[in-house]
Amino acid sequence: MVGILEVKELTTGYGEKEVLKNISFDLKDGEVLGIIGPNGSGKSTLIKAITGVIPIWSGEVNYDKKNIDELHRRERAHIIGVVPQDTFINFPFTSWEVVMMGRNPYLGRFENPKKEDDLAVKKAMEATKTLRFKDQSVRELSGGELQRVVVARALAQEPNLIFLDEATSHLDIGHKLEIMDLMKDRVKQRDVGVLSIHHNLNLAARYCDKIVLLDEGKVHAKGSPKEVLTRAHLRAVYGIEAEVDKNPRDGSLYVTPIKRKVMKEDKEEVVHVVCGGGTGGTLLKELVEHGYEVTTGVLNVMDSDQKMADFLDLRCVTEAPFSSISEKTKSENLKLIKEADLVMGTDFAIGPGNLDNLKDLLYAAESGKKVVLLERTGFQKRNHVGSKGDKIYRELTAKSDVKIFTGIEEIMRKLDEGNI
Amino acid sequence: MIKKNTGWIIAGLTVLLLITAIYSATVGTADISFKEVVWITLSEVPLINRYVTAPEGSPRTIVVLIRLPRIVLGIIAGISLSVSGTSMQGIFKNPMASPFILGVSAGGGLGAAVGFFLGVSFFYLPLLAFLTALGTVFLVFALGRVRGKTDVATLLLAGLAMNFLMSGLTSYIRYMSPPDKMVQMQILSFMLGNLNEAAWNQIYITLPIMIVGVALVFAYSRDLNVIQMGEGSALQLGVDVETTKFVQLVTSSLLAATMVAFTGIIGFVGLMIPHGARLMVGPEHKRLIPTAALMGGIFLILCDTISRMMGEIPVGIITVLLGSPFFIYLLIRNRGDTGW
Numbered sequence: 042m043v044g045i046l047e048v049k050e051l052t053t054g055y056g057e058k059e060v061l062k063n064i065s066f067d068l069k070d071g072e073v074l075g076i077i078g079p080n081g082s083g084k085s086t087l088i089k090a091i092t093g094v095i096p097i098w099s100g101e102v103n104y105d106k107k108n109i110d111e112l113h114r115r116e117r118a119h120i121i122g123v124v125p126q127d128t129f130i131n132f133p134f135t136s137w138e139v140v141m142m143g144r145n146p147y148l149g150r151f152e153n154p155k156k157e158d159d160l161a162v163k164k165a166m167e168a169t170k171t172l173r174f175k176d177q178s179v180r181e182l183s184g185g186e187l188q189r190v191v192v193a194r195a196l197a198q199e200p201n202l203i204f205l206d207e208a209t210s211h212l213d214i215g216h217k218l219e220i221m222d223l224m225k226d227r228v229k230q231r232d233v234g235v236l237s238i239h240h241n242l243n244l245a246a247r248y249c250d251k252i253v254l255l256d257e258g259k260v261h262a263k264g265s266p267k268e269v270l271t272r273a274h275l276r277a278v279y280g281i282e283a284e285v286d287k288n289p290r291d292g293s294l295y296v297t298p299i300k301r302k303v304m305k306e307d308k309e310e311v312v313h314v315v316c317g318g319g320t321g322g323t324l325l326k327e328l329v330e331h332g333y334e335v336t337t338g339v340l341n342v343m344d345s346d347q348k349m350a351d352f353l354d355l356r357c358v359t360e361a362p363f364s365s366i367s368e369k370t371k372s373e374n375l376k377l378i379k380e381a382d383l384v385m386g387t388d389f390a391i392g393p394g395n396l397d398n399l400k401d402l403l404y405a406a407e408s409g410k411k412v413v414l415l416e417r418t419g420f421q422k423r424n425h426v427g428s429k430g431d432k433i434y435r436e437l438t439a440k441s442d443v444k445i446f447t448g449i450e451e452i453m454r455k456l457d458e459g460n461i
Numbered sequence: 462m463i464k465k466n467t468g469w470i471i472a473g474l475t476v477l478l479l480i481t482a483i484y485s486a487t488v489g490t491a492d493i494s495f496k497e498v499v500w501i502t503l504s505e506v507p508l509i510n511r512y513v514t515a516p517e518g519s520p521r522t523i524v525v526l527i528r529l530p531r532i533v534l535g536i537i538a539g540i541s542l543s544v545s546g547t548s549m550q551g552i553f554k555n556p557m558a559s560p561f562i563l564g565v566s567a568g569g570g571l572g573a574a575v576g577f578f579l580g581v582s583f584f585y586l587p588l589l590a591f592l593t594a595l596g597t598v599f600l601v602f603a604l605g606r607v608r609g610k611t612d613v614a615t616l617l618l619a620g621l622a623m624n625f626l627m628s629g630l631t632s633y634i635r636y637m638s639p640p641d642k643m644v645q646m647q648i649l650s651f652m653l654g655n656l657n658e659a660a661w662n663q664i665y666i667t668l669p670i671m672i673v674g675v676a677l678v679f680a681y682s683r684d685l686n687v688i689q690m691g692e693g694s695a696l697q698l699g700v701d702v703e704t705t706k707f708v709q710l711v712t713s714s715l716l717a718a719t720m721v722a723f724t725g726i727i728g729f730v731g732l733m734i735p736h737g738a739r740l741m742v743g744p745e746h747k748r749l750i751p752t753a754a755l756m757g758g759i760f761l762i763l764c765d766t767i768s769r770m771m772g773e774i775p776v777g778i779i780t781v782l783l784g785s786p787f788f789i790y791l792l793i794r795n796r797g798d799t800g801w
Contacts, residue, residue, distance in 0.1 A: 089693065092697045093697075113699075114696065115699035118697060121697070125691070125693065128694065129691065132689055133739075133744055134743070135743065143698065145687050145700065146698060150681075150683070151680070198698070
C-alpha cells in the first residue's frame with residue numbers, strides 16, 4: 042500500500058508572526074520531495090508544523106486520510122522520523138543508545154528494549170556504517186559520524202516518511218552524497234517517502250523527484266526539478282542570475298549561480314548597444330546592473346554577445362548564425378535605435394556581413410541620438426572591409442554628439458555622473 | 462565503555478550502603494560493635510524480631526533513638542538530593558545544574574531565617590522553610606513560562622534571579638538579628654546543612670516523599686534520555702516534552718524542598734553525585750538514577766560520620782570539603798575531553 046502525506050492549506054507561525062501561509066503539497070511513499078527557498082522562507086518551520094513541534098493555525102495534514110495532528114505523539118513518530126540539521130548532546134551517550142532512542146515511540150514507559158528493537162537498531166547502524174562505533178560516546182564522534190548516527194536513529198524509528206531538515210548541510214560533499222544515496226536507496230527498496238530541505242540547489246535537483254520552492258512563507262513554485270529550477274524562479278526568489286543546464290552524465294539539472302542580481306534603482310533611460318563577437322558582453326552586463334534598460338542588435342544567433350543578451354533577458358534583434366544582416370532585421374534594429382535614449386557601439390570586428398551595424402551607428406548619430414563608442418583596439422585593426430568601412434567611421438566620429446572612450450569603467454562612471 | 466554490568470554495580474552499591482550505614486552506627490563516644498548494631502537493628506524490624514532479640518539497655522537506646530534515625534535521614538537526604546540533581550541536570554541538559562538551581566535552597570533559607578528570627582517552634586520551622594522553598598520555585602516557574610511552555614533557558618535565569626533575591630533577604634535578616642549568638646548560629650547551621658536534629662518522625666514524613674519522588678523521576682527516565690537530543694527532536698520521537706519537564710522539575714524541587722526543610726542546605730551532593738554516577742554507568746537515566754541514588758546515600762552517611770567524628774561540625778561543610786577536591790579531580794581527568 043502506498044501512503045500519501047497531504048498538506049492542505051497549512052498556515053502557521055510563531056507567537057503573532059505568521060511564517061507560512063496556505064502551503065499545499067503532497068508526498069507519496071517512494072518519492073523524494075525537496076523543499077527549497079531562501080533563508081527565512083519557512084522551510085524548517087514547515088517541518089516543525091507537520092511534526093507537531095509547533096501548532097498548526099489552519100489547514101490540515103493527512104497521512105493515509107488520517108489527520109496526523111489528531112494522532113498521539115507516539116503514533117505520529119511511527120509515521121515520521123526527522124533528521125535535524127545538527128544535534129548537540131551534552132552527556133556521553135553511546136551511539137547505540139542514541140540510535141535506540143529511535144525506538145522510543147514503540148516502547149512503553151516501563152518496557153525495556155526487546156529483540157526486535159535491538160534488531161532494528163542494528164540494521165539501522167549497519168545501513169549507516171555506524172555499527173563499528175556503537176559503544177563509543179557520541180561526544181567523541183566527528184560531525185559526519187554523529188550525523189550518520191542521527192540518520193540511523195531516524196531509520197531505527199522505522200517511519201513511513203523521513204524528513205531531512207537540512208540534514209547534510211554541515212557535512213562534506215562525500216558524506217552529503219552518502220546520506221542522500223542512502224535515502225534514495227530506502228525510497229526505492231522500502232517505499233518510504235523522503236521530504237528533504239535543501240540549501241544546495243544541485244543536491245535538490247539531483248535527488249528530488251519533486252520540488253517545492255518557498256518564498257516568504259508561500260509556495261512560489263512546485264513540480265519537477267525542471268519545472269521549478271528555472272532561471273526566472275531563481276531570479277524572483279533568490280535574486281540571483283544563474284545558469285541552469287543539464288548534467289550530460291546523468292541528465293539531472295545543475296544550477297550555476299553567476300551573480301547576485303544587483304538591486305540598483307531602475308533607471309528610465311534605454312540604452313541600445315551595437316556589438317558582436319564578444320566585444321559587448323561585459324558592457325551589456327554592466328549596463329543592466331547599473332539599472333539601465335538595455336536593448337541590442339543586430340547579433341548572430343550563437344554569437345557570444347547574443348548568448349549574454351539572452352542570459353540577461355534583453356530585447357535583442359538577431360540574425361541566423363553566420364548570415365549577413367537582412368533588410369528585415371536591419372529595420373528592427375533601427376526601430377530599437379529610435380526608441381533608445383543613448384546608443385553605444387563597441388569595437389567589434391567589421392566584415393561584409395555586419396557592415397550594416399556600423400551604418401546603423403551612423404544613422405543613430407545622424408538622427409540626433411547621443412552615440413558612445415568603445416574603442417580599445419583601434420579601428421584599422423578591426424576593419425576588414427577596407428575603404429567602405431573607413432568612410433563610414435570617419436563620418437561617424439566627425440559628429441559632435443559622438444564620444445569615444447577606451448574603457449568600460451570610464452563609460453559607466455561618466456554615465457552614472459550624467460556626463461554623457 | 463560498555464555498561465552491561467549495571468545490575469552488579471547496583472547490587473554492589475546496595476551492599477556498600479548497608480555496610481556503611483551499620484559501620485556509621487558503631488561510630489561515637491559509646492563503644493558499640495558492628496555485630497551489636499546488626500542485632501539491635503534486626504530486633505526492631507517487624508517479623509524478624511520474632512527470631513532475633515537484643516538486650517535492652519543503653520546501647521540499644523543509643524542505636525535506635527539517636528544513631529539510626531540520623532543515618533536513615535542521611536540516606537534519605539542523600540538519595541533525594543542526588544536524584545533531584547540528576548533530574549535537574551537532565552532537564553537543563555547541563556551538568557552544572559543542581560537541586561537548588563530553581564531557588565529551593567535560597568527560598569528555604571529565607572523561611573528558616575525568618576523562623577529563627579521570630580523564634581518559631583521547631584515543629585513549625587521545617588514547614589515554614591518548606592513553604593518558602595516551594596513558593597520561590599513557584600515564582601520561578603511563573604517567570605519561566607513562555608507562551609504556555611516552560612522555557613528552560615528563561616527558567617534558569619529566573620532561578621538565578623530568585624536565588625539572589627532570597628539570599629539577599631536572608632542576609633538582611635541575619636544582619637538585623639540581635640547579636641544573640643543563638644539565632645546567628647541557628648541560621649548558619651541551617652545554611653550549612655546538618656543531620657543533628659534527626660528523629661524518627663522526620664523519617665515518617667520524608668521517606669514517603671522520597672519514595673514517590675524517586676519513583677516519578679524514574680518513571681520519566683527514558684523521556685529524560687530522549688530530551689537530551691533537544692526538545693524538538695524529543696517531540697518528534699514521541700516524547701511529551703512539556704509533561705516530562707513539569708513532572709521532573711516539580712518532583713525534583715519537591716524532593717529538594719523537603720530535604721532543605723529538615724536538614725538545611727546540604728550542598729554539593731546533588732551537583733556532584735550525578736557526575737560520579739555517570740562515570741560509573743553512563744548517562745542513560747534508567748541506570749543513572751538508581752546508581753546516583755545509592756551513591757548519594759553512601760556519600761552522605763560517610764560525610765555525616767566524619768562530621769560526628771570531628772565533633773558535630775555541620776555535614777554541609779564536609780560534603781563541600783570532600784566533594785570539591787573530587788570535583789576538581791574529575792575536571793582535570795576530563796579536561797579537554799568530551800564532556801562529563
